[in-house]
Amino acid sequence: MKKTIQIFILLFLFFSLKIIAQQDTLKLQREARSFLREGNKLYNKEKFNEASIVYRKALGKNSNYDKASYNFGNTLYQNKNYKEAVSQYELTTKTAKTKIEKAEAYHNIGNAMMEQKQYQPAVDAYKNALRNNSKDDETRYNLAVALKELKKQKEKEKKDKNKDKKDQKNKDKNKDKKDDQNKDQKKKDDQNKKDQNKDQKNKDKKNKQDKDKKQKQKPRPGKMSPQQMKQLLESLNNEEKKTQKKMNAKKSKGRKIKQEKDW
Numbered sequence: 001m002k003k004t005i006q007i008f009i010l011l012f013l014f015f016s017l018k019i020i021a022q023q024d025t026l027k028l029q030r031e032a033r034s035f036l037r038e039g040n041k042l043y044n045k046e047k048f049n050e051a052s053i054v055y056r057k058a059l060g061k062n063s064n065y066d067k068a069s070y071n072f073g074n075t076l077y078q079n080k081n082y083k084e085a086v087s088q089y090e091l092t093t094k095t096a097k098t099k100i101e102k103a104e105a106y107h108n109i110g111n112a113m114m115e116q117k118q119y120q121p122a123v124d125a126y127k128n129a130l131r132n133n134s135k136d137d138e139t140r141y142n143l144a145v146a147l148k149e150l151k152k153q154k155e156k157e158k159k160d161k162n163k164d165k166k167d168q169k170n171k172d173k174n175k176d177k178k179d180d181q182n183k184d185q186k187k188k189d190d191q192n193k194k195d196q197n198k199d200q201k202n203k204d205k206k207n208k209q210d211k212d213k214k215q216k217q218k219p220r221p222g223k224m225s226p227q228q229m230k231q232l233l234e235s236l237n238n239e240e241k242k243t244q245k246k247m248n249a250k251k252s253k254g255r256k257i258k259q260e261k262d263w
Contacts, residue, residue, distance in 0.1 A: 028061045028062055029061070029062055029065075031058075031061045032058045032059075032061035032062040032065050032068060033058075035054050035055070035057045035058035035061065035068070036055070036058045036065070036067055036068050036071065038054050039051045039052075039054035039055040039058060039068075039071060039072075039075075040071065042054060043071065043074065043075060046078075048075045048078045048079055049075075049079070051071075051075050052072060052075040052076065052079070055068050055069075055071050055072035055075060056072060058072075059072065064095045065095075066091075066092050066095040066096050066097065066101060069088045069089075069091045069092050069095065070088065070089065070092040070096075070101070070104070070105060070108075072088050073085045073086075073087075073088030073089045073092065073105075073108065074108070076088060077108065077111070077112055080115075082112040082113075082115050082116050083112075083116070085108070085112050086109055086112045086113070089105045089106075089108050089109045089112070090105075090109065092105035093105045093106060093109075093128075099132040099133060100132070100133055102132045103128075103129045103130075103131075103132035103133035103136060103139070104129075104133075106125050106126070106128040106129035106132065107125070107126065107129040107136065107138070107139050107142070109121075109122075109125040109128075110122045110123075110125035110126040110129065110139070110142055110143075110146065111142070113125060114142070114145075114146060114149075117149075117153075119146050119149045119150035119153050120150055122142075122146040122150075123143065123146045123147055123150055126139050126140075126142055126143035126146055127143065130143065
């Protein structure tokens with residue numbers, strides 16, 4: 001009997017706590033809905049910053065409140081905070097209870113991506129929106145625009161890539177041309193240097209030959225060339241002949257004799 005009473009008490013406490021938790025949850029949900037309605041009024045008056053604050057309060061009461069996260073994303077979108085808006089829309093795609101709500105969230109993700117010129121993610125988002133609501137003509141139109149912009153973007157990227165490739169090729173070509181010019185200049189400088197060295201060697205060789213020639217023509221001190229010796233011998237012979245001639249003349253003439261005066 002005592003054990004039965006204990007079980008009863010535990011069950012009573014369990015259900016009581018569950019009821020209290022449910023009541024708290026309901027209370028938070030009511031408060032969240034109240035903030036949502038207040039935020040919607042501000043949003044309709046285009047008071048996006050104030051509406052954003054109230055939507056955050058709603059999410060503070062119920063973090064999985066898909067309508068609050070979706071509308072909060074709209075205020076961010078209106079304030080051009082596209083990246084933050086996408087995060088809120090993505091949250092909505094996970095918490096949305098119907099396909100229509102999910103499609104609307106994907107549609108707005110596509111719009112935010114288009115504003116950021118991220119055309120491939122925009123295309124993906126619009127396709128997801130149509131998977132959840134194939135009858136949405138506005139999404140279908142936006143998808144067509146996104147595909148067109150994506151094609152233009154890819155063509156531009158391809159053109160820019162080819163241009164960069166061409167510029168790099170021209171740059172490499174100019175570099176090779178400059179390298180060839182440098183090589184030709186170096187070759188020319190080396191040849192000039194070689195020619196200068198050759199001229200200098202020839203000049204040195206000529207100077208040496210001229211010096212050797214002068215040394216050969218000029219007798220060394222204390223020595224006479226054969227030509228000089230011949231001239232000297234001839235000169236000595238001539239002098240000797242002159243001296244001999246004078247001596248022979250004196251012999252034939254004899255000494256003078258003093259004559260007595262004829263007084």
